[in-house]
Amino acid sequence: MTAPTYDLIDFDEVLEKFDPTLGLEVHVELSTQTKMFCGCPTEFGAEPNTQVCPTCLGLPGSLPVVNRSAVEAAIRIGLALNCSIAPWCRFARKNYFYPDMPKNFQTSQYDEPIAFDGYLDVILDDGETFRVGIERAHMEEDTGKSLHVGGATGRIHGAEYSLLDYNRAGVPLIEIVTKMIPGTRERAPEIARAYVTALRDLVKALGVSDVRMDQGSMRCDVNLSLAPRDSGELGTRSETKNVNSLRSVERAVRYEMSRQAGVLLAGGEVIQETRHFQEDTASTRSGRRKETSEDYRYFPEPDLVPIAPSAEWVEELRGTMPELPWARRARLKQEWQLSDEELRDLVNAGALDLIEATVAAGAPAGDARSWWVAYLTQQANTREVALDELPITPAQVAHVIELVSSGALTNKLARSAVDGVLAGEGDVDAVVAARGLVVSDEGELVAAVDAALAAQPDVADKIRGGKVAAAGAIVGAVMKATGGKADAKRVRELIIERCS
């Protein structure tokens, strides 16, 4: 039986007839040195099955031991999300069979999370603040990875065989679950995106994860339901997995609103199910439906003792919290004298850290900002990488700025120096030397101007006669003579000077 198909409803029409309710579950992979329950390294990208031991392979007889750094990271995240920290909590076992789960149960917190009942204030595009309630933040371990070989889809069904890599098995995860988020109306997609963005920045500021959505170290599930407008009811929700970029978060919400509205308006019923986000079509697809609902048979993990963070420890961690993103933004806005919009653009461009680091390396804030949001952003776009992935450091940018302000480089030469660094030609000074990026000294330049004037006496006469526009020909000649290294503006000034 094929499922009936429904029309997608236009976003505005959805809002006329329905109210959306959001819920977001975000998994953050911690960047602890070792795994959640054993001493294996967690580094991404190692050869398959080289970062494993009896415990994370679930070998008979092996036992888990809780990683204290992971508990510390969980508490710090909980504190930053204004949560209460449980004075006593446990891990549980979530039982289900899957080949990438070495023990066929996942050791995860269940009804006793380490952090609960908090909130995150999210700043929207127009500067307004929206408060998202946090239900809980709990600790769990990641699974291994399956690679399905053969078959068309790369999924387990139809695959010829599957390969298993357990390097990721046991890597610590924190799952952060929001309370239901009602009242978002037309801003639902924007709020979902802004929340995940704010959470990402927060976790990054805490330094507990590299929160790379493209590498899976931050993963988002979007829950969404619709209810008849102003009914105050709660509809049946779908849970969309595989939402792996900020843009996808927004698009997944938008698509689910349109899809569910189509189902409801046609008299259908929204099914409570897991759906998968399709990056290429910006749509969601139903996962394999199970005959019966999964029963995970949770029970307290008997191989671990309860976790009881002392009040002193929690307070100590509270005292070591770094400056959180919103506080930092308010400070930088003030220091750099930015408008809301300017600040937002810097945040969206991911330039805040880079500019701050460039300023810290001695550059004036204005210059640092203009380099990163203009020329370097352009370069990043061309190369299709994030700004912070450009192979140039804030210190190098600061050095270039210094060379410009000292007059050693013109803006044009400076861009060439940056290009050289980006092309891997070495450090700034090395590029300047290798590319011969030197403004000829004034004497040389004057000599070149004089020579050009002498070579074209008729043009020189016109300039002397007041036809300044004629200077262009001399500028061209001087530039040619200096191999394009001279500052054209300065050349023009010198020509006029020498002809007056």
Added chain:
Amino acid sequence: MSELIRKTAAELAELIRTKEVSAVEVARAHLDRIAEVDGAVHAFLHVAEEGAIQSATLVDEAQEPASPLAGVPLALKDVFTTIDMPTTAGSKILEGWRPPYDATVTARLRAAGITILGKTNMDEFAMGSSTEHSAYGTTHNPWDLDRVPGGSGGGSAASLAAFEAPLAIGTDTGGSIRQPAAFTGTVGVKPTYGGVSRYGLIACASSLDQAGPCARTVLDAALLHEVIAGYDPLDSTSIDQPVPSVVAATKQGASGDLSGLRVGVVRELTGEGYEAGVQASFDAAVRQLEKLGADVVEVSCPHFTTGISAYYLILPSEVSSNLARFDAMRYGLRVNQGASAEEVMAATREIGFGPEVKRRIMLGTYALSAGYYDAYYGQAQKVRTLIARDFAAAFQQADVLLSPATPTTAFPIGAKIDDPVSMYLNDLATIPTNLAGTAALSVPSGLADGLPVGLQVMAPALGEAVMYRVAAAYEAARGPAPMPEVKA
């Protein structure tokens, strides 16, 4: 027969230390004995002849003995991982598996210079009271080869009674050390939960399992206890406190004076349900303790009678989860039937697990399922708390508690295999200790109709010293225990 095999571990260690005999000679004598009688007893699943001689050679070459038991041979229950021997837990599903790591207990035995003779038979994944649930055949009781040696650690206990080894290691989840000790006339100790590391012990029920020493004398058990016990950072549930001085307590106890010590007879663990011969042996043992100066009091632990019910909810629940990992994906048996991973898992588990294991996996899966959790697992945990409170109250009135270790003596092979409940009732007296996480041992208290009976001595958590003291005093007063002759 070499006289060496009749000696205690303490005696052997002394002979080796003074170089009167070599550790290799001692190992050889026991290997010869295994070759002679194990065809009839079937205590061993694997004999590590080469490894044993190698390890004994190192002891003979060492300048200083590595421990008070250096060079003494030992039989290791096949539930501990050993890097140089197969480890099966008595199950087909692990046939041929060679673990890539040593259990902490294994490592401590090696470090102590103890000669590991091999791995002993057991009920599959330690579920059973007779070794009849082993996938590799039943172990026979050296007292009567037609009878069971108890279980799950029947192989370890039988190896002691048959003089194949002077020391053995068992694990006790509901009586798997103490009941076989009682059935074979040997000493078996279940330490306080967390007293001995579980790292590398293939789990039956995590919250109940505890490894412990088995021997023919209380002193030998105490010496072995001090080798294997102690904090292990690889086991979160292991206790980070000094190991009780059980050897000193045993030596003190052997002097025989128990004046001022209060021993409590648990009313709920005597009388009805206990064989007349077992009860008579127990009563005599209590009188013996009284003669040594102990004050005998009767205590009541009303919730002990519900122990079996709670145990058979908690244990299967943990088992159903612990045994999920045996899925043919990474190690052990793989039955390639069907096209999908799920089908291979199901086929492997169908063929790889025996009936008792399947029964308990099903019970546990049911008990943990949504809607039943509170009524079964949750309720059983409350009973567990009540039993712990009963113990706490009883230990206000007595320093140790006493009961027969088992309701009956060793039963004939096949007598209970089709009646799981009657098999389960064998652990009536031993289960409360596992539920409470406290310590207990079984020491031989004579014979009933020609078969051994065990006296159970129970102590509070980390109260092993007083427990050993009482057992040693009783053992000294009782005199040498009779031992069986095995007809090969």
